[in-house]
Amino acid sequence: MALRRQVCFALYAASRATTALYRPLLDELGLTYPQYLVLLVLWERDGRTVKELGEELRLDSGTLSPLLKRMEAAGLVERQRTAGDERVVEVRLTAAGTELQARARSVPAALVAATGLDRKTLVELRDTLTTFASTMDIAAQELAAKKK
Amino acid sequence: MALRRQVCFALYAASRATTALYRPLLDELGLTYPQYLVLLVLWERDGRTVKELGEELRLDSGTLSPLLKRMEAAGLVERQRTAGDERVVEVRLTAAGTELQARARSVPAALVAATGLDRKTLVELRDTLTTFASTMDIAAQELAAKKK
DNA sequence: CGTGCTTTGGTTGTGCACAACTTAGTTGCA
C-alpha cells in the first residue's frame, strides 16, 4: 500500500510537524516538548510521583528518569523519596518551575492559531485521536497477553 | 490548560501508541517503524535518492544517513553515488529487501483490524491529519522565514 | 578560467522512547 494511503504515517508525520512548531516557542522557555508536558501535569497539580507522571503521559521510567534529572539540573523541579515508601520518588515544582507557567501561558493559543482550524474541528480531532490511542493501547496489551 | 484538553498531546500519544502496535509485527521482520517506511517508499518505486526519501518521509539527512547505513548493514538496501552527480546517493533494494515485501503484506491489514475503526472513519482521519501536518509545516516555514 | 554560492549528504551532539535488566524497598502468606 502506498505511503500516502496510510493513517499511521499521517499520524507520525503530523506528530513530528506539531512538535517542530512547538520547538521555537519552547526554546525561549528553555524547554523541550516532553519537558513542557511534565510541567503541564505539575502545574495542574503539584507533587506527583514518577509513576503518576508516567501514567498521565504514557511514558515509562526509562524515559522519565533522565528527563526529570535534566529538569532538576535546570532548576525546574525537585525530586524526593517519600517518607512512607522509600521506593517512591515525588516530583515537585521549584519556584522557577512555578513561575514558568506565566511565561508559557500564551503557548497553547499560539499553536491553535497556527493550525488555522476552528475550535469545533480541533475538539473532534482530539477526541478521535484520544479514542484511537486508547484502542491502540488496549490492542497492544491484548497482543502482549496473548504472547505469554 | 489541562493536558487532556490538548490536541497536540493526543497526537503525540496516538503516534507512540501506533508505533508500539507495529513493533511486535515489525520485530518479526527485523525492522523498526522508520525502516519499514523507507521500504514502503522503495517498494513503490525503487532507486530513490536520499533527498527524495527525505521529502517523502519528511526526515532530514541527520536521521536518514545512519538509518540507511543500518539498513545497508542488514542487507536490505544498497547505497551508491550516482555517476552523473557525485553528491547524490541513490538507495536501491537488494534481493532480500525486495523479498521482504511479501512477508510484510499482512502488516497494514493487521493494523487496521487492531484499530477497530471502519474504513470511512480511517480515511477521514487520515485526510484530516495530512491536512493538519501540511498546515503545521507551512506555519513552521513562515515562522522560520519571519525569524530571518 | 576562477571564485564564490548552492546543493547534497554526512557527522556530531543532545534529547527523547523503549526494551531488558538491576536494585532497593514493600507486602503477602505459608
Place this chain on the structure above:
DNA sequence: TGCAACTAAGTTGTGCACAACCAAAGCACG
C-alpha cells in the same frame, strides 16, 4: 517469622529525530 513475589525507580543499550556544522561536488557569473 521468613522468604518469595511484587513494585518503583533507575541503568544500559539501541534507534530515532533534529539542530548545527562540515566537506565535497556542481554551478554561475564576472
